[in-house]
């Protein structure tokens with residue numbers, strides 16, 4: 201007979217819903233510099249291409265969210281960052297995936313779109329609505345805006 205046990209700990213839980221665990225955690229960074237927030241335009245996959253997001257990606261097995269954030273921003277943007285506070289809240293992505301966001305401070309490097317993005321923009325508070333954010337990122341961006349340090 202077929203086994204009906206839970207998937208292995210690191211398998212995505214595509215059925216995850218309320219009370220069923222977080223599923224796959226995607227971490228993203230609200231990266232601040234001189235009163236501006238970094239926005240990144242996705243180049244892939246096609247259904248998300250052209251939409252803007254807070255850069256980041258999936259947690260890998262054994263990583264803390266902060267470690268994943270540092271790794272993702274190094275891979276995607278070529279920068280070193282220091283994670284700050286978690287922005288309260290959790291936002292559903294595709295089924296089984298949730299988005300969690302941390303503030304982050306730029307330690308070194310100038311962000312470049314090395315992987316999965318084709319454009320980056322530093323947005324000041326009054327420019328935050330000027331890009332077409334992914335729907336799922338909008339509430340996170342609103343929270344991130346509340347924490348924008350002064351210029």
Ligand code: 9L3
Nearest residue numbers: 226228253254255256257258293337
């Ligand atoms: N996603 C949504 N908003 C974000 C990020 C970083 C990611 N701010 C979605 C897009 C993908 C999934 O999460 O469907 C995994 O992200 P990635 O590993 O392709 O960056």
Ligand code: MG
Nearest residue numbers: 255256257316
């Ligand atoms: Mg990514």
